[in-house]
Amino acid sequence: MNRRLFIPHHVTGFWTPVYSESELTTGSIGAGILLGGALAFYHGDYVSYNGAMLEVGVGARIASPFPLGYGYAGSAVVSIAKAVAEAGLGREAFVKAHVEEVLRGTGLGDVLAIYTGGCLVVRTRPGAPGVGEAFSLPCPGLIVVAVDLRREDTSEMLKMRRDAILEAGSEAVRGFMRNPSFESFLEHAYLFSKRVGFLSGGLADLRRLPGVVGLYAKKGVLLIFVERDKARDVTEAVRGFGGVHLAALGELRVTWI
Ligand SMILES: Nc1ncnc2c1ncn2[C@@H]1O[C@H](COP(=O)(O)OP(=O)(O)O)[C@@H](O)[C@H]1O
Ligand SMILES: CC(C)(COP(=O)(O)O)[C@@H](O)C(=O)O
Structure with a gap:
């Protein structure tokens, strides 16, 4: 092939x-x-x-x-x-x-x-x-600044954080489904990451950086949604937390190229 x-x-x-x-x-x-x-x-x-x-x-x-x-x-x-x-x-x-x-x-x-x-x-x-x-x-034309925080085993994570995931997860799903939009997704994802304990050590404060529209963490990944012209500044501000990647939000699917 x-x-x-x-x-x-x-x-x-x-x-x-x-x-x-x-x-x-x-x-x-x-x-x-x-x-x-x-x-x-x-x-x-x-x-x-x-x-x-x-x-x-x-x-x-x-x-x-x-x-x-x-x-x-x-x-x-x-x-x-x-x-x-x-x-x-x-x-x-x-x-x-x-x-x-x-x-x-x-x-x-x-x-x-x-x-x-x-x-x-x-x-x-x-x-x-x-x-x-x-x-x-659809998503708005934002840049995602993705940070590699740490490696964590999925089955271990699902076991260790089981109760918090069940409680915060069902609340987030219920709240989001009342008004399914990109903005409501960012709000519920942020609250879920806080409640499950993924957003520790000052990560939540990064929401206050200029140009940041929202953020959430999942397992060992932090995603920050940023206005295009502020993406470089936010990238510099988070370098100390781990490897950083920039990606533009857009429609994606599995395809042969
Ligand atoms: N489909 C697969 N085939 C072989 N090994 C896999 C596969 N999926 C996961 N692994 C192993 O599991 C580990 C990572 O799984 P997981 O923590 O769920 O990763 P991720 O968060 O990237 O989905 C890897 O270190 C790899 O060794
Ligand atoms: C959160 C998880 C159960 C695992 O995701 P990952 O660690 O990336 O394999 C995912 O599959 C989901 O259902 O949302």
């Missing part, structure tokens, strides 16, 4: 996990932003992510600006890249990827969001593509 597959990343702002007896109906409801993305090159006989070998089997080299394990849904990107090599670019591949995510304990709603495409993706019914339901809302 000579073509490369473009796969956007996804950073949930808030979510409520929903577990059931089947992987197909297990997932999460909530909302998140697509960012990106990664490129999968199909050759060789192993899967790698930014040069690190993950497993022998499908030949897929994944190159991404974002690190694996921080909360950019890197694990969903890997599962999608592998499943498309086996099943082609269609719903079946995304169903396979969702099932792998649930079985590995590395994700719940990321594959459904990436399959849906768009900018702000809202998951209203949990599960694999075709079972779960989601829709996308």
Whole structure:
């Protein structure tokens, strides 16, 4: 295969996990932003992510600006890249990827969001593509300043912060669904990150920087939404917290390029 597959990343702002007896109906409801993305090159006989070998089997080299394990849904990107090599670019591949995510304990709603495409993706019914339901809302022309705060294991995070996620997640979903808009997403994502404990050590104060429209943190990722002309200043202000990436908000979906 000579073509490369473009796969956007996804950073949930808030979510409520929903577990059931089947992987197909297990997932999460909530909302998140697509960012990106990664490129999968199909050759060789192993899967790698930014040069690190993950497993022998499908030949897929994944190159991404974002690190694996921080909360950019890197694990969903890997599962999608592998499943498309086996099943082609269609719903079946995304169903396979969702099932792998649930079985590995590395994700719940990321594959459904990436399959849906768009900018702000809202998951209203949990599960694999075709079972779960989601829709996308447009985003304003802002820049996202993304910061790699720390690596954290997804299954560990879901276990350790379980009660807070359930409580803050259902409140955020209820509040957001009363008025689903980009602004209301930013407000509920901020409150969710504070309540779950993702926004510690002065991170919340970054909201006061000039040009900042909103921010939230998820696992080990901080996303700051900034007016275009202030993006450089905000980037300089957050350098001390970790690796920094800039991305323009826009419509994204999985495509061959
Ligand atoms: N689909 C996959 N195939 C192989 N290994 C994977 C896959 N998904 C995740 N991993 C492993 O799990 C770890 C990261 O998973 P996770 O914490 O969920 O990442 P992220 O937050 O980027 O989605 C990686 O270190 C990698 O070794
Ligand atoms: C938050 C999470 C359960 C995991 O996301 P990640 O750590 O990026 O794999 C996600 O899949 C979701 O349902 O919103």
